[in-house]
Amino acid sequence: MAGSLSSIAEYHGIPFIRDFGVLPISAEEYPDEKIFRLIDRFAAAYGDELVLYGGLTACERIFGLKRIRGVSTDLDFVCTRAGLDAVIANERLWYHSVFDIFFSVAENIPVSFAFGHIHDWTVTADFFGSALPARLTFPSAASVRCASREYGIMLKLRRMNERLECGYRPFGKDALDIMNTLTAPSFRKDLEPVDLARLRDLVLSETTADKASLRALLGFIAEYAMHLTCKEGAAFLGVLSSLERMLEERRQPGAG
Structure with missing residues (x-):
C-alpha cells in the first residue's frame, strides 16, 4: 500500500x-x-x-x-x-x-x-x-x-485500542466523539439510532481489542458522561451498556 x-x-x-x-x-x-x-x-x-x-x-x-x-x-x-x-x-x-x-x-x-x-x-x-x-x-x-457512524466509531475505538496496546492513554477527544455520536439519536429526530449490531461486528472484525481491552475502553468512554446532562447521560450510558452486552454475547471463543 x-x-x-x-x-x-x-x-x-x-x-x-x-x-x-x-x-x-x-x-x-x-x-x-x-x-x-x-x-x-x-x-x-x-x-x-x-x-x-x-x-x-x-x-x-x-x-x-x-x-x-x-x-x-x-x-x-x-x-x-x-x-x-x-x-x-x-x-x-x-x-x-x-x-x-x-x-x-x-x-x-x-x-x-x-x-x-x-x-x-x-x-x-x-x-x-x-x-x-x-x-x-x-x-x-x-x-x-x-x-457512517458505525465506521466512524469503529475507527476511533481502533485507535484507542492501539494506544492502549502501546501503553498510552487513549485520546479523550475520541471518547467525546463516540459519546456525542451514540447519544445524538435519542434527542435528534433526524437521526436513526446507531446500528449497534453492525458496530459490534465491525469492532470485533476490524480491531484487535480483546475482552479486557474492550471493557477498559468502554469504561474510559463512560467516564466522559460528566459532560452531559442527567437525561443525556442516562440515554448515553444505556446505549453504551447495550453495546457492551452485545460485544460480550458475540465474542469469539478464546478471545480474551
Whole structure:
C-alpha cells in the first residue's frame, strides 16, 4: 500500500515530507464557518469521490448531539481512485512518507487525503457504500459524503485500542466523539439510532481489542458522561451498556 501511494507521488513529482512542520501553515483562529465552507468547496469539486471522516463528523452539524469540544481544525478525507486522480490534478499536495498519506493546505487549513487505508486499516467497498450525505451550510451548493457512524466509531475505538496496546492513554477527544455520536439519536429526530449490531461486528472484525481491552475502553468512554446532562447521560450510558452486552454475547471463543 505504501509503495503504491509513494510511487504515485513520485510519478507526479509530489514532494515527500516526514514532518508536518514544513507545511505552509501559520497560527490562526479557525471560525466554524470557514471550516464548513471549505468542506463545501471540496464536496462541490469532487462529489462522491471523497468521504469525510474523523472528528468533524461527530460535531452537532453532522452526527453529534451538541458542541462538546472544539471543532477539528483539519479536514480528513478518504479518496476513491477517481477522487485521488482529481485531487492530484487540482490541489497542491505533499506526500507524508511516514503516514503514507497526501496533505494539502487550503485557506491555511491542513487537509489530508487518504487512499486505500486509514492509519493502516484497509478501506473497504462497504466503507464507501455506507457513507451518508450531510449538508453543512445553508444554503449549500453540495452535500458532503461522511463515513457512517458505525465506521466512524469503529475507527476511533481502533485507535484507542492501539494506544492502549502501546501503553498510552487513549485520546479523550475520541471518547467525546463516540459519546456525542451514540447519544445524538435519542434527542435528534433526524437521526436513526446507531446500528449497534453492525458496530459490534465491525469492532470485533476490524480491531484487535480483546475482552479486557474492550471493557477498559468502554469504561474510559463512560467516564466522559460528566459532560452531559442527567437525561443525556442516562440515554448515553444505556446505549453504551447495550453495546457492551452485545460485544460480550458475540465474542469469539478464546478471545480474551
